[in-house]
Amino acid sequence: MAGGLLLAACLLTTAAGAQTDGEGLSPTLANIKNTHVVHLGYRESSPPFSFLDQANRPIGYSLELCEAVVDEIGVEVDDPGLKIEYVKVTSDDRIPAVLQGKVDLECGSTTANAERAKQVAFSPLMFVAGTKLMVPKASGISGAADLKGKTVVVTKGTTNEQAIHAVDKKLGLGLNIVVSPDHEQSYQMLADGKADAFATDDILLYGLIARHKSQDKFRVTGDYLSYDPYGIMFRKGEPQLTAVVERTFRKLGTNHDLIPLYNKWFVARLPTGEKMNVAISPQLEDAFKVLDDSEGAN
Structure with a gap:
């Protein structure tokens, strides 16, 4: 698992020292500032990451992480009143939705692997599955x-x-x-x-x-047939956007918000009534701790 976590970390685009073109915002952030809207991709049936509640509203662990990123985007573009529009995606069309600009952040249950990292960028690790x-x-x-x-x-x-x-x-x-x-x-x-x-x-x-x-x-x-580190997906080649996403995760880690957020969706009773009761894995807890430590090192 340690090797897999290292792979997931290596997939991240390094944001240190990132510069935007001139004094402007990167394309995604510029569009968000102009439209005052962030488009979040959601899944209909990936509980507890991204699913619909009884009123058919998108909810879940991944969406709550994405909403924290939206708050940080608001700080970056100096627009605290950004609106969120939810866009349904499937496992088959989620990557094209990111590439084509239909969604700014894909908030589902997506594995961050080397093949996909050729096309899109990923947030820091948010879950480990298989x-x-x-x-x-x-x-x-x-x-x-x-x-x-x-x-x-x-x-x-x-x-x-x-x-x-x-x-x-x-x-x-x-x-x-x-x-x-x-x-x-x-x-x-x-x-x-x-x-x-x-x-x-x-x-x-x-x-x-x-x-x-x-x-x-x-x-x-059965035994695990694959190793699947999850991340939030967004457009590749925008260091400023990558920096915003990574900063969000570091802040959540430093404030010790990540484990309570995990427990809300994986241990406690869900808003839809069911209970997962899945304790955090040592691998994920370690990954969250690294985020906390990285903030102190910056």
């Missing part, structure tokens, strides 16, 4: 090796899709791999008996089970 399997409780599946010849559903455009293809090839499982547009549809395929397993990040599986109150129907099983 691919596991959701299966019916009555099934005999306890890991990938038990999937031989079976149907596995994955969500399109995710690292989990790549992980399942890799394990299928490695173990010669002869899987029938089907894709769906979003996590909710993937869950529904499993619930309807159209798949034997649903493969995605373990924390998202726990979130879906909690949301659907289906603890008596499904369980999460």
Whole structure:
């Protein structure tokens, strides 16, 4: 895990000594200042990171982190009254949404990896997850090796899709791999008996089970099939924007706000009524502590 955290840290664009073009703002920040609006990309069914409440309003851990970034953007562009517009994205269209300027910050459950870092920038680490399997409780599946010849559903455009293809090839499982547009549809395929397993990040599986109150129907099983450090995604090549995002995380770390924020969404009861009850991992706690220490070093 330590090596993975190091990789995640290396993916970040160094903001130290960042200069803007002339005296102006970077393109994203200039547009925000001109329009007084920040566009936040959200997911409909990635609890507790980014999902809809009973009134169909976007809420979640990732969105609250993004809202803190918006406050810091307001300081940077000298506009404390910035408005937020929420834009729905899926796992398949989230990167194009960032690249095309449809969203300024993507606030979901997105893995920061080297391949994606060629196209977009990522915030400091906000969560550590990995691919596991959701299966019916009555099934005999306890890991990938038990999937031989079976149907596995994955969500399109995710690292989990790549992980399942890799394990299928490695173990010669002869899987029938089907894709769906979003996590909710993937869950529904499993619930309807159209798949034997649903493969995605373990924390998202726990979130879906909690949301659907289906603890008596499904369980999460197997070894990790991938390592997935999460970050907030934004446009690459804008050092000033990167500096604002990193400054937000350092401030949250220094003020000791990150662990209470984590507990609000992962340990306490959610606004929608369910409870995840997932304690913070040592790896993530260490990453938050590094943010605290980095502020003191600056």
